[in-house]
Amino acid sequence: MKVRHRHDAIVRSLRRNGMTTIDDLADEVGASRRTVLRDISALRDEGFVIHSDVGRGGGLQLDPQSMQTTARLSVPEVFALLISVAAMRAAGNLPFSDLADAGLAKIEKGLPSDKVKDLRAFLDCLHIGQLSPLQDLSDMGPMDPALLPVFETAFLQRTCVRFDYRDAKGRRSKREVEPQAMLILPPLWYLVAWDPTRDDFRHFRMDRISRPETIEGQTFRRRHVPFEDDVCPYRELSRKHH
Amino acid sequence: MKVRHRHDAIVRSLRRNGMTTIDDLADEVGASRRTVLRDISALRDEGFVIHSDVGRGGGLQLDPQSMQTTARLSVPEVFALLISVAAMRAAGNLPFSDLADAGLAKIEKGLPSDKVKDLRAFLDCLHIGQLSPLQDLSDMGPMDPALLPVFETAFLQRTCVRFDYRDAKGRRSKREVEPQAMLILPPLWYLVAWDPTRDDFRHFRMDRISRPETIEGQTFRRRHVPFEDDVCPYRELSRKHH
DNA sequence: GAAAACGGTGCCAAATTTTGGCACCTTTGA
DNA sequence: TCAAAGGTGCCAAAATTTGGCACCGTTTTC
Numbered sequence: 153m154k155v156r157h158r159h160d161a162i163v164r165s166l167r168r169n170g171m172t173t174i175d176d177l178a179d180e181v182g183a184s185r186r187t188v189l190r191d192i193s194a195l196r197d198e199g200f201v202i203h204s205d206v207g208r209g210g211g212l213q214l215d216p217q218s219m220q221t222t223a224r225l226s227v228p229e230v231f232a233l234l235i236s237v238a239a240m241r242a243a244g245n246l247p248f249s250d251l252a253d254a255g256l257a258k259i260e261k262g263l264p265s266d267k268v269k270d271l272r273a274f275l276d277c278l279h280i281g282q283l284s285p286l287q288d289l290s291d292m293g294p295m296d297p298a299l300l301p302v303f304e305t306a307f308l309q310r311t312c313v314r315f316d317y318r319d320a321k322g323r324r325s326k327r328e329v330e331p332q333a334m335l336i337l338p339p340l341w342y343l344v345a346w347d348p349t350r351d352d353f354r355h356f357r358m359d360r361i362s363r364p365e366t367i368e369g370q371t372f373r374r375r376h377v378p379f380e381d382d383v384c385p386y387r388e389l390s391r392k393h394h
Numbered sequence: 395m396k397v398r399h400r401h402d403a404i405v406r407s408l409r410r411n412g413m414t415t416i417d418d419l420a421d422e423v424g425a426s427r428r429t430v431l432r433d434i435s436a437l438r439d440e441g442f443v444i445h446s447d448v449g450r451g452g453g454l455q456l457d458p459q460s461m462q463t464t465a466r467l468s469v470p471e472v473f474a475l476l477i478s479v480a481a482m483r484a485a486g487n488l489p490f491s492d493l494a495d496a497g498l499a500k501i502e503k504g505l506p507s508d509k510v511k512d513l514r515a516f517l518d519c520l521h522i523g524q525l526s527p528l529q530d531l532s533d534m535g536p537m538d539p540a541l542l543p544v545f546e547t548a549f550l551q552r553t554c555v556r557f558d559y560r561d562a563k564g565r566r567s568k569r570e571v572e573p574q575a576m577l578i579l580p581p582l583w584y585l586v587a588w589d590p591t592r593d594d595f596r597h598f599r600m601d602r603i604s605r606p607e608t609i610e611g612q613t614f615r616r617r618h619v620p621f622e623d624d625v626c627p628y629r630e631l632s633r634k635h636h
Numbered sequence: 637g638a639a640a641a642c643g644g645t646g647c648c649a650a651a652t653t654t655t656g657g658c659a660c661c662t663t664t665g666a
Numbered sequence: 667t668c669a670a671a672g673g674t675g676c677c678a679a680a681a682t683t684t685g686g687c688a689c690c691g692t693t694t695t696c
Binding site: 415416417431434435446447448449450451452453454 | 640641642643644645
Binding site for chain 2: 683
């Protein structure tokens with residue numbers, strides 16, 4: 153029997169019986185007394201609160217208050233948490249990131265609404281870079297509020313997107329691209345997209361995009377976006393865009 | 395690395411990259427090609443839908459709609475999430491902080507009250523400064539992975555900690571201190587601790603700490619750490635440490 | 637048509653983790 | 667005082683996981 157399953161069995165038994173002894177548990181799950189003790193210890197590490205009464209007539213009791221993670225989070229809340237943790241990881245060298253990730257994975261799983269999946273698909277394409285100390289933030293403009301819904305659709309359903317773009321020198325152009333990823337270099341947001349007419353990746357500062365719209369019925373394949381680890385190979389490009 | 399964690403890492407990577415090859419995955423999670431293949435197989439058994447394109451130019455793709463299982467959030471995971479959100483709020487340039495806070499508040503309600511008190515107490519000890527543009531990051535070393543569990547225990551249970559420290563001039567010393575706060579000046583982390591033998595606060599760069607261990611049974615009282623608002627009065631000190 | 641870049645399988649020895657047994661400790665109720 | 671309870675440290679045996687290796691079948695590229 154797998155460890156995981158045995159742990160589950162122990163928790164179930166504790167829930168059911170209220171009070172149990174280690175030997176009974178060992179008997180029930182078919183493991184040795186020593187192993188059950190180890191399991192109990194592991195469960196405590198995981199956060200289960202298990203009271204133990206030592207001495208004759210004693211036993212184990214699972215605190216029913218422990219491990220209640222029945223939090224019903226709203227979709228925007230989960231979304232916000234996801235971004236927090238992604239940003240945290242991107243900052244680098246932060247302890248506990250793995251734990252936070254693991255926790256979020258569980259939260260997600262507890263919220264099986266379609267809307268969450270939509271947002272998640274959107275977030276899957278999110279790359280968050282290091283804060284650039286030399287960044288010039290002065291010309292960061294507001295983002296078009298229509299962007300988010302359009303790109304949500306784009307990332308979830310892989311539909312192409314059309315928009316107007318104004319580059320660093322103020323030149324305007326019309327684009328039709330395949331959105332492949334989002335790149336966040338706080339506080340700037342970029343869209344990384346494959347441009348079929350140029351047959352190459354291009355990236356667009358989100359606050360320079362206007363009049364975005366979904367191109368109905370025109371879908372695309374995902375490509376390998378050339379990111380290396382968490383380091384942003386577009387650093388030079390983004391600087392150029394400033 | 396535990397199997398379960400590797401599986402999570404793989405799912406995360408698949409989500410992030412959209413399209414990946416097995417060799418890339420193996421590289422990323424630090425396992426062999428064969429092991430990753432086995433993991434993929436296991437994930438498929440668990441219900442994840444992973445499409446594979448064989449042949450040159452092919453790769454793996456995770457169906458974002460694919461199944462998710464039940465949730466069980468552990469206290470350390472909530473702990474990690476709290477830190478993430480606190481860090482993000484301090485960074486100041488990402489939206490959605492309020493939402494993330496609201497979400498976490500809901501999660502907290504599900505935990506036993508004493509745990510929440512501990513978590514809050516820890517958060518109170520977390521000070522996150524602004525990124526200094528002039529920061530010299532060149533000598534930031536890797537943190538000892540043993541630090542995390544030791545300091546988690548220290549902050550949650552108020553146990554003293556023993557470790558070796560190497561200061562800016564390379565001098566080594568042994569320390570036994572009471573961890574009072576964590577100071578984050580991205581990307582540097584400092585431990586702010588009361589040193590009983592010196593009868594004063596000392597701070598330690600996390601990446602210069604080695605061989606950390608919990609001093610079993612020796613606990614301490616919290617003290618008032620002399621921070622003012624979110625500004626770090628140790629700025630000079632930390633610079634001295636660079 | 638050959639080579640290269642993909643995913644995938646079977647097998648086995650080595651590495652790693654888990655397990656069970658044992659001795660022994662402390663606490664508690666009868 | 668004794669028996670029944672939880673708990674720890676240690677170690678060798680058992681089980682599982684891992685990493686090579688050889689080899690297959692596709693598909694794209696040259």
